Amino acid sequence: MTDKTVSIDIRKDLFGANEAAASINADIFRKHGLKTFDIMGSVGTGKTLLIESLCIRLAGKYRILMVAGDLATTIDADRVASHGVDTVQINTGTACHLDARMVRYALREIDLGKYQLMFIENVGNLICPAGYPLGVDKKIVVLSITEGPYMVKKHPLTIKRSDMVVINKIDLADVLEFDVDALVNDVREVDAKLQVFKVSSKTGDGLDELIDALEL
Amino acid sequence: MTDKTVSIDIRKDLFGANEAAASINADIFRKHGLKTFDIMGSVGTGKTLLIESLCIRLAGKYRILMVAGDLATTIDADRVASHGVDTVQINTGTACHLDARMVRYALREIDLGKYQLMFIENVGNLICPAGYPLGVDKKIVVLSITEGPYMVKKHPLTIKRSDMVVINKIDLADVLEFDVDALVNDVREVDAKLQVFKVSSKTGDGLDELIDALEL
Numbered sequence: 400m401t402d403k404t405v406s407i408d409i410r411k412d413l414f415g416a417n418e419a420a421a422s423i424n425a426d427i428f429r430k431h432g433l434k435t436f437d438i439m440g441s442v443g444t445g446k447t448l449l450i451e452s453l454c455i456r457l458a459g460k461y462r463i464l465m466v467a468g469d470l471a472t473t474i475d476a477d478r479v480a481s482h483g484v485d486t487v488q489i490n491t492g493t494a495c496h497l498d499a500r501m502v503r504y505a506l507r508e509i510d511l512g513k514y515q516l517m518f519i520e521n522v523g524n525l526i527c528p529a530g531y532p533l534g535v536d537k538k539i540v541v542l543s544i545t546e547g548p549y550m551v552k553k554h555p556l557t558i559k560r561s562d563m564v565v566i567n568k569i570d571l572a573d574v575l576e577f578d579v580d581a582l583v584n585d586v587r588e589v590d591a592k593l594q595v596f597k598v599s600s601k602t603g604d605g606l607d608e609l610i611d612a613l614e615l
Numbered sequence: 616m617t618d619k620t621v622s623i624d625i626r627k628d629l630f631g632a633n634e635a636a637a638s639i640n641a642d643i644f645r646k647h648g649l650k651t652f653d654i655m656g657s658v659g660t661g662k663t664l665l666i667e668s669l670c671i672r673l674a675g676k677y678r679i680l681m682v683a684g685d686l687a688t689t690i691d692a693d694r695v696a697s698h699g700v701d702t703v704q705i706n707t708g709t710a711c712h713l714d715a716r717m718v719r720y721a722l723r724e725i726d727l728g729k730y731q732l733m734f735i736e737n738v739g740n741l742i743c744p745a746g747y748p749l750g751v752d753k754k755i756v757v758l759s760i761t762e763g764p765y766m767v768k769k770h771p772l773t774i775k776r777s778d779m780v781v782i783n784k785i786d787l788a789d790v791l792e793f794d795v796d797a798l799v800n801d802v803r804e805v806d807a808k809l810q811v812f813k814v815s816s817k818t819g820d821g822l823d824e825l826i827d828a829l830e831l
Contacts, residue, residue: 441657441658441659441739441741441762442657442741442762442763442766442769442770443657443759443761443762443763443765443766445763469769470742470769470770470772471768471769471770471771471772472765472768472769474765474768474769493742493746493772495711495740495742495743522742523657523741523742523769524711524740524741524742524743525657525658525739525740526686526709526711526738526739526740526743527711527740527743530709543659543761545659545759545761545762546657546658546659546761547658547659547661549659549688549690550658550659552687552688552690553658553685553686553687553688553690553739554658554686554687555687556686556687556709571790574787574790
């Protein structure tokens with residue numbers, strides 16, 4: 400298993416370098432008085448629609464910047480931009496997560512002083528983004544009840560590394576015969592103190608509570 | 616961007632080493648007359664239920680081995696084992712995909728001559744597993760219509776690296792107002808020759824066609 404050991408060491412180095420870069424980002428964001436959120440979650444959990452819904456509700460109060468991480472397209476950034484929000488696209492090619500340096504590099508020519516709020520939509524993936532802090536105020540993981548009942552049990556590390564959990568698409572709970580409260584309990588078993596929000600970005604249910612908790 | 620370059624070189628080395636290991640696996644599987652399938656797809660796309668459904672239909676004809684890749688649990692392996700199928704669990708910890716060596720190591724004490732068919736359920740992730748061949752006959756990617764309409768456009772490389780696409784949960788198409796044929800067309804745009812199957816593991820729709828195509 401020598402090869403496996405080597406690859407783990409490399410990962411440790413990468414993680415360490417990323418944490419240092421994230422700390423630099425955090426200083427930059429703080430200096431500009433920018434509130435920052437890293438929105439993580441698997442493909443199709445509704446991260447983009449959640450960001451769109453938050454932008455629509457908050458656009459009158461804040462200048463917002465959205466950073467979209469995606470392997471190959473600008474689909475998500477285009478959707479958010481359609482609401483008049485400034486967006487920055489990061490195409491990661493084959494990389495399954497954003498890292499702190501990618502974000503800083505993408506923002507190098509942006510005047511961050513123009514904005515008070517930044518949403519970063521991470522690459523659609525429930526595993527890797529959790530290991531890479533970006534220097535934001537809060538890492539928020541979006542789960543969708545369409546993913547079945549085991550997302551929390553199978554991804555305890557992602558939950559532990561998040562500051563907040565959003566359970567999305569609750570409007571489909573009846574159709575899918577999904578027990579949302581059981582999923583909330585799974586989160587509590589991983590971290591009893593973690594804030595959990597039951598939301599439907601489509602109907603707007605739960606968004607006011609989420610916005611309150613973001614202290615916006 | 617020096618650090619980025621370094622990390623890309625490391626990835627290249629890892630990919631190369633994995634391809635060599637996959638080729639060794641392929642020889643071993645062939646020697647034992649084992650048909651092998653790597654089932655990839657994001658969290659909650661129904662990979663496990665698909666494998667369960669295939670096992671139920673095929674158990675009378677073949678001795679089946681199921682290898683389950685999962686970060687932390689044995690939930691999927693336990694479900695498949697409940698149908699009398701032999702299972703092997705690989706817990707990857709934080710790793711977002713199986714690689715060829717992990718699979719060989721997990722199988723080191725298994726008498727492969729006892730089986731004619733092996734399903735490997737990869738870690739729930741639509742990105743990383745596609746980059747790591749395991750030495751199987753076919754890499755099959757499972758998409759679920761609950762993930763929204765952009766999965767194919769956003770993950771062209773995963774589609775290109777797959778031998779077959781299964782679009783799952785088509786029983787929910789009406790409720791979700793989902794255009795399944797548009798998704799099929801997206802696949803065709805990436806690879807016009809790729810086989811695409813519209814399936815509901817829950818109702819059984821489309822499974823016979825899929826089994827025919829697996830040449831089982």
